[in-house]
Every structure is written in C-alpha cells, then in structure tokens.
Amino acid sequence: MLRRKISESLTARIFLITAWVLLGAGGVTFGLVALAAPVTYTTVINDDLTRQVDDLLADLKRLPRVILLDVDALAKENNVPRAANVVLLGAASPILGIGIEKIEDGIRRFFGRKGDDVVAMNLKALTCGREAAEHIMRKHL
Numbered sequence: 001m002l003r004r005k006i007s008e009s010l011t012a013r014i015f016l017i018t019a020w021v022l023l024g025a026g027g028v029t030f031g032l033v034a035l036a037a038p039v040t041y042t043t044v045i046n047d048d049l050t051r052q053v054d055d056l057l058a059d060l061k062r063l064p065r066v067i068l069l070d071v072d073a074l075a076k077e078n079n080v081p082r083a084a085n086v087v088l089l090g091a092a093s094p095i096l097g098i099g100i101e102k103i104e105d106g107i108r109r110f111f112g113r114k115g116d117d118v119v120a121m122n123l124k125a126l127t128c129g130r131e132a133a134e135h136i137m138r139k140h141l
Helices: 002-008 010-036 041-062 071-077 081-096 100-114 116-140
Strands: none
Touching: 071 081, 071 116, 081 100, 081 116, 100 116
16 A cells, blocks of 8 residues: 555655666766776876885895795795795795794694695795795895
C-alpha cells in the first residue's frame, strides 16, 4: 500500500527526475573536466617524486662507500619476491657486524612457525642480498 502511494506520488516522481538530471549533469561535467585537464595531479606528483629520487641517487653515487641495490629486482630475479626486506638485510649484513649465523638463526626462529618453505625462501633471500653486496664491495670499495 505504501509502495503504491509512493510510486503514484507526484513529489516522488519529481524527486527521482531531479536526482537523475543532477547525476547526469554531474557525470557530464566530470567527464568534460577530465578530458579538458591534460595533466592530472597524480602525474604532477609522480613526476616530482621521480625527480627527487633521481636527485637522491645522484647525490648517493657521489659519496664514497655507498652500495646501491635494487632489492625488489634482486628478490624477483632470485624467485623470492616477497622477501625483498630480507634481501636488504642480507645486503647490510657485512656492514652490521653481526655474524651471518646469528642472522640465519633469527630467521629460522622468526619464520619457523610459518613452515620450512618460508624459512628456506628467507634464507635464500638473505644469501642473495649478502652475495650481491659482497660482489659490489669487492668490485668498488
């Protein structure tokens, strides 16, 4: 009964027509603004961040004894993409002054509850990060 009264109501019909007109106008306006704006805010921010990263890398390359590694790429190349943080730990391990055995034991304890596969993956990530850093250190430092 109430549904029938609402569907027959002139006020409800006017409201629905007005809502559809406003939504349509808003959609058209948004579409025109999106087409008219050649550069988005995201593009501007991304370009600025890219420039800042490039400047930072250039500054770091000028410093002595700096090791630059793309740990994400290194992790993907070694089939351990989810362990980039451990690749970074491995790369830092020659400088940290902590024995590699202690770090490996810590990884076994920390990841042990997640299973042997996860432990093996993280130990592999640690090793590939350490080997990459040692290679760079032998070559450049």
